[in-house]
Amino acid sequence: MASLSENPPSLISEDDRDTAVQRLQEAYTEGHISYEELDERLHQVLTATTRSELVSALASLPEENAGTxxxxxxxxxxxxxxxxxxxxxxxxxxxxxxxxxxxxxxxxxxxxxxxxxxxxxxxxxxxxxxxxxxxxxxxxxxxxxxxxxxxxxxxxxxxxxxxxxxxxxxxxxxxxxxxx
Structure with missing residues (x-):
């Protein structure tokens, strides 16, 4: 049994998920990832429930455009x-x-x-x-x-x-x- 003092995993919102999907789409259109990689990462993002799962799906992507x-x-x-x-x-x-x-x-x-x-x-x-x-x-x-x-x-x-x-x-x- 887990103790009450442990921090529960940080859950994500639909806005977090939408932002992650948009980042993946931008990375694909800018040529940073292949179509196959986009498909795989989109599946990760759409099935993610915690922030750490989102972070791993976005790993190695270039930083968001500072011009935004x-x-x-x-x-x-x-x-x-x-x-x-x-x-x-x-x-x-x-x-x-x-x-x-x-x-x-x-x-x-x-x-x-x-x-x-x-x-x-x-x-x-x-x-x-x-x-x-x-x-x-x-x-x-x-x-x-x-x-x-x-x-x-x-x-x-x-x-x-x-x-x-x-x-x-x-x-x-x-x-x-x-x-x-």
């Missing part, structure tokens, strides 16, 4: 992204004073999961996500006003998962799905 993280920062004023723009895998938005508006409705989103980290002092923030996006705001800490977000009842499968984290001081975050 971007930071937008301003002390004051407005931060705005709209129209057609390429969304990185990890986006950090930092603003002491001012408004933030990120419109992802027409943006090029190449990743199944996008992490947006907000570090905002005062001012409002608005994020418009694609119609079929799944939004997760559990990692966001708001100090003054709650986040305004109404979960879509019906969304088509296959949309990106937008995970919003970080901290907001005095201000409110409003998230809405694009109408078209």
């Amino acid at each position: 993280t971007s930071t937008i920062a301003a002390v004051g004023g407005r931060i705005q992204r709209r129209g057609v723009w390429r969304v990185p895998r990890n986006l950090k938005v930092e603003s002491a004073f001012g408004r933030v508006h990120l419109n992802l409705s027409r943006a090029v989103i190449e990743h199944s999961v996008v992490d947006i980290e907000l570090q905002l002092g005062t001012g409002r923030a608005k994020i418009t996500v694609p119609r079929d996006a799944i939004v997760d705001v559990e990692g966001l800490h708001t100090g003054w006003k709650p986040t305004l977000y109404k979960i879509r009842r019906r969304s088509r499968p296959g949309g990106p998962r937008i995970r919003i984290s970080g901290a907001m001081g005095f201000g409110r975050l409003k998230i809405r799905h694009a109408r078209r």
Whole structure:
């Protein structure tokens, strides 16, 4: 019988699994692994239950592309992204004073999961996500006003998962799905 002081194996989430699958697909398209190796490693990832099993399936892959993280920062004023723009895998938005508006409705989103980290002092923030996006705001800490977000009842499968984290001081975050 195992003692209670032993640490249980670290279980993985579906997001961890999706990220691992994406890394394998990128490694294959960039020529780092063969089709046979991709097939074998995908099987490992899809049947993995612990983090150590995922790590072994991703062993010897090149590090993730450092170009997948971007930071937008301003002390004051407005931060705005709209129209057609390429969304990185990890986006950090930092603003002491001012408004933030990120419109992802027409943006090029190449990743199944996008992490947006907000570090905002005062001012409002608005994020418009694609119609079929799944939004997760559990990692966001708001100090003054709650986040305004109404979960879509019906969304088509296959949309990106937008995970919003970080901290907001005095201000409110409003998230809405694009109408078209």
